[in-house]
Amino acid sequence: xxxxxxxxxxxxxxxxxxxxxxxxxxxxxxxxxxxxxxxxxxxxxxxxxxxxxxxxxxxxxxxxxxxxxxxxxxxxxxxxxxxxxxxxxxxxxxxxxxxxxxxxxxxxxxxxxxxxxxxxxxxxxxxxxxxxxxxxxxxxxxxxxxxxxxxxxxxxxxxxxxxxxxxxxxxxxxxxxxxxxxxxxxxxxxxxxxxxxxxxxxxxxxxxxxxxxxxxxx
Amino acid sequence: xxxxxxxxxxxxxxxxxxxxxxxxxxxxxxxxxxxxxxxxxxxxxxxxxxxxxxxxxxxxxxxxxxxxxxxxxxxxxxxxxxxxxxxxxxxxxxxxxxxxxxxxxxxxxxxxxxxxxxxxxxxxxxxxxxxxxxxxxxxxxxxxxxxxxxxxxxxxxxxxxxxxxxxxxxxxxxxxxxxxxxxxxxxxxxxxxxxxxxxxxxxxxxxxxxxxxxxxxxxxxxxxxxxxxxxxx
Numbered sequence: 001x002x003x004x005x006x007x008x009x010x011x012x013x014x015x016x017x018x019x020x021x022x023x024x025x026x027x028x029x030x031x032x033x034x035x036x037x038x039x040x041x042x043x044x045x046x047x048x049x050x051x052x053x054x055x056x057x058x059x060x061x062x063x064x065x066x067x068x069x070x071x072x073x074x075x076x077x078x079x080x081x082x083x084x085x086x087x088x089x090x091x092x093x094x095x096x097x098x099x100x101x102x103x104x105x106x107x108x109x110x111x112x113x114x115x116x117x118x119x120x121x122x123x124x125x126x127x128x129x130x131x132x133x134x135x136x137x138x139x140x141x142x143x144x145x146x147x148x149x150x151x152x153x154x155x156x157x158x159x160x161x162x163x164x165x166x167x168x169x170x171x172x173x174x175x176x177x178x179x180x181x182x183x184x185x186x187x188x189x190x191x192x193x194x195x196x197x198x199x200x201x202x203x204x205x206x207x208x209x210x211x212x213x214x215x216x217x218x
Numbered sequence: 219x220x221x222x223x224x225x226x227x228x229x230x231x232x233x234x235x236x237x238x239x240x241x242x243x244x245x246x247x248x249x250x251x252x253x254x255x256x257x258x259x260x261x262x263x264x265x266x267x268x269x270x271x272x273x274x275x276x277x278x279x280x281x282x283x284x285x286x287x288x289x290x291x292x293x294x295x296x297x298x299x300x301x302x303x304x305x306x307x308x309x310x311x312x313x314x315x316x317x318x319x320x321x322x323x324x325x326x327x328x329x330x331x332x333x334x335x336x337x338x339x340x341x342x343x344x345x346x347x348x349x350x351x352x353x354x355x356x357x358x359x360x361x362x363x364x365x366x367x368x369x370x371x372x373x374x375x376x377x378x379x380x381x382x383x384x385x386x387x388x389x390x391x392x393x394x395x396x397x398x399x400x401x402x403x404x405x406x407x408x409x410x411x412x413x414x415x416x417x418x419x420x421x422x423x424x425x426x427x428x429x430x431x432x433x434x435x436x437x438x439x440x441x442x443x444x445x446x447x448x449x450x451x
Contacts, residue, residue, distance in 0.1 A: 028246040054245045054449040056372045056379040062447070065279035066424055067368050067383060068327035068404050069318050076324045080370035081381060091319035098323045098409035098416065100315035102307045104283040118379040118449065143285040148277055148343055150285075173282075177318050178411040182311045192245070216272045 029215045030054075032169055032194050039205035049197050051212065056118040057189035060085040061103060061173055069101060086187060092179045099179040105191070106141055107154040107210055110168040113195050120193050123170050131159040136166075136202065153211035158202045166200040168193070171212050249446045250400065250427055257438030267430045269445060271342035276424040279316070279406070283307060296346040297420035298403065305408070305419075314408040314417055325407040325416040331366050332385040332443050335399040338428045345426045348401050356390035361435065363387055380448035387443070389435045397433040400443060401426040 030051035038044050063081045071077050082088045092099040111134070112124030129138045139155040152171065158164050171192040177185045192212070202208045248269035256262045272280075278293040286292065292306035307315045317325040336359070337349025354363040369381035383402065389395050402425040408417040425445070435441045 028248075030245055051245050052450075053377070056374055056449065058246070059372055059379055059381060059447060059449055062280060063381065064316065065276050066402060066404065066447070067329040068406065069316060070326035070328040072328050073326050073330075073405070076319050076321065076326070078319050079368065081368070081372060084371040088318075091321050093321045095320055096322050096414075097320075097411055098325060098414055099318040099320035100409045100411055101318040102283060102309060102313075102315040104309075116377055116450075118374050118377060141284050143282055143288055145277065145281065145285065148272060148274075150277070150281065152282075176309055178309070178311060178313075178315065179318075179320065181412040183411075184309075216277065 031213045033211040034200045034208055036202055036208045037206055038203050047198060047200055051194055053116040053194055054192045055120055055190055056085055058191040095179040097180055101177050103173055103175045105152055106172045108170045108172050109166045111165055113167055116193055120190050122190055123168050133160055136164055148216040150214045153209055155207060155209050157207045158204055161204050163204060164202045168195045169210060246449050247451050251444040252433055253442045254435055255440045256436050265433055269427050271426045273345055273423055273426055274343055275422045295419060295422055297422050298347040299420060303419045311412040314410055317407045317409040323414050325409050327406050329366050330403040330405050330421055331363060333401050333403050334397045336396055338399050342426045346423050348399050358391055359395060360391050361387040361389055361395055377450045380446055383445040385443055386440055388440045389437055393437055395435045399428050
């Protein structure tokens with residue numbers, strides 16, 4: 001195949017047409033899953049659907065193990081992706097020790113809906129952690145792996161007297177830059193956003209397990 | 219916005235009750251685009267394929283803190299020289315985490331290169347080096363490695379977003395050089411925020427692909443390799 005010359009990354013991007021590659025197995029699959037239990041512990045709903053919408057912040061986070069945090073071996077500045085997309089500092093200043101970066105994830109549930117954008121920063125109507133009306137009590141996040149698959153799940157308990165309907169779910173990321181023996185700067189991002197194709201209703205005194213599966217199938 | 223024609227062919231991993239909302243392209247994809255030019259700079263081949271394979275090293279470095287808290291464990295990453303290092307990130311000052319730029323100290327974690335090779339290996343996930351790396355140089359069978367380039371930001375278009383990593387290789391070897399495997403090599407250093415101590419993990423293979431068809435780079439020509447990482451393509 002011969003094409004005209006290519007001038008920019010945009011030209012390259014235009015060369016990438018997924019429909020051109022119908023026999024090439026996708027490299028990534030992701031799912032959102034919910035299991036709902038009544039107050040007696042019986043499974044009353046099991047819902048699974050493909051995850052549809054990772055944000056640009058997910059890409060930025062995965063750039064860290066992919067291309068590192070520095071622009072190069074002799075350039076003591078953070079990559080453009082980290083500064084421009086995540087808003088992280090170009091470098092930590094005034095710190096005689098070293099600086100480092102680490103991150104964590106969490107699952108946020110919500111009761112609203114909104115159109116997706118790669119720049120979304122929050123759910124439309126997050127369900128708060130608590131026991132008040134319309135709130136769910138969030139358990140500890142669980143993260144495990146099996147090969148190139150990562151499983152992220154959280155158990156929520158409805159300690160209110162009414163059913164609570166969950167319509168949206170997001171994977172949230174918290175990036176922490178540590179420096180100077182205990183000082184930290186924390187940044188929060190929405191890594192994915194999905195609305196459930198069928199609302200998930202958690203009954204009073206019931207519980208539910210929400211799981212996000214990220215599979216780099218290779 | 220593209221909708222995959224291949225969604226009907228999803229394998230057993232797809233849950234049976236997965237809900238089809240009509241936009242079933244995987245939310246994340248990676249692609250390899252390889253452009254070969256002859257000695258006059260004319261494009262003589264464009265090769266495209268999905269990129270499939272983050273390595274064990276990549277997944278280990280990408281895991282969030284909660285994974286390490288849950289398992290009360292660490293992971294072991296292996297550099298291209300075959301040496302292993304334990305990695306146990308945490309959020310206290312005495313922990314070793316991936317280095318971040320700091321004006322007083324410099325322990326860079328950075329992209330070293332896209333590396334090309336002439337071999338292959340059947341389990342890319344467990345690869346920690348290319349099977350048969352092509353050396354940087356102008357000797358027989360070698361390619362002159364250019365400097366890798368990364369998008370300065372993430373490009374957003376509608377619901378899609380992407381960034382690219384690219385690198386050009388020139389062939390001054392006197393003969394055709396054939397590429398069959400490609401990988402991304404990143405230097406990783408661990409630092410501690412309560413000291414200036416560092417641990418150098420060395421060069422890690424974090425992404426690896428065997429090409430679906432080999433690429434021949436003519437003498438005097440060049441090849442540019444683009445990795446594109448995209449969400450919602």
